[in-house]
Amino acid sequence: MMDEDLNNAGIHERRPVKVGFIYLKDDDPRKATMKKLERFGMASITRLGSARGMVILTPYSERVILPSDSTLVKVRGICLIEGSWKRQDRFKTITGRYARSLPKLLAANPVNYGKLQILSSVEALAAALYITGYMDQAESVLSKFNWGVTFLRLNRDPLELYSKAMTAEDMRNMENEFF
Numbered sequence: 001m002m003d004e005d006l007n008n009a010g011i012h013e014r015r016p017v018k019v020g021f022i023y024l025k026d027d028d029p030r031k032a033t034m035k036k037l038e039r040f041g042m043a044s045i046t047r048l049g050s051a052r053g054m055v056i057l058t059p060y061s062e063r064v065i066l067p068s069d070s071t072l073v074k075v076r077g078i079c080l081i082e083g084s085w086k087r088q089d090r091f092k093t094i095t096g097r098y099a100r101s102l103p104k105l106l107a108a109n110p111v112n113y114g115k116l117q118i119l120s121s122v123e124a125l126a127a128a129l130y131i132t133g134y135m136d137q138a139e140s141v142l143s144k145f146n147w148g149v150t151f152l153r154l155n156r157d158p159l160e161l162y163s164k165a166m167t168a169e170d171m172r173n174m175e176n177e178f179f
């Protein structure tokens with residue numbers, strides 16, 4: 001491999017996973033976690049059409065995210081649905097070819113602290129990044145929130161284990177170990 005190719009390969013490896021979000025404008029924009037990441041240049045609003053080509057995170061997907069989705073995530077990017085949990089009817093039907101749900105985790109954000117599965121968008125994003133091997137980016141997005149580090153602390157053991165799951169069945173068994 002030529003030096004230039006090696007450099008390009010290195011740059012490609014270091015480039016962060018692309019992060020998008022479908023913005024339903026349900027919540028106060030000052031509180032929406034994806035709007036905050038947008039201000040830091042770490043996420044951008046995505047139209048539904050483009051989002052369908054990304055890995056959409058939704059609790060309604062029957063396919064759980066797995067470590068083997070790492071390349072898919074790198075190539076396609078991750079898309080959150082930034083809407084209110086109180087208006088789930090609005091995002092129930094949003095899905096796509098690469099949609100994934102997350103295994104069970106605890107929320108650490110002040111609105112839903114300690115609740116299972118009711119994650120904020122940034123927590124869901126960080127979990128997906130962690131499970132697929134992008135731990136640095138997971139820490140980096142959470143670092144913008146003063147409770148972000150608590151999410152990793154609260155879920156450290158399950159996340160470590162989930163990041164070794166080979167199959168959806170493995171993942172289910174692992175979830176049962178914790179919750």
Ligand SMILES: C[S@@+](CC[C@H](N)C(=O)[O-])C[C@H]1O[C@@H](n2cnc3c(N)ncnc32)[C@H](O)[C@@H]1O
Nearest residue numbers: 032033057058059080081101102119120121124
């Ligand atoms: C309902 S919104 C609420 C966002 C909140 N308003 C905020 O400021 O972060 C949370 C989003 O995170 C993702 N998410 C949360 N929990 C999830 C889970 N268990 N599985 C997959 N995605 C999840 C989904 O994209 C979901 O729409």
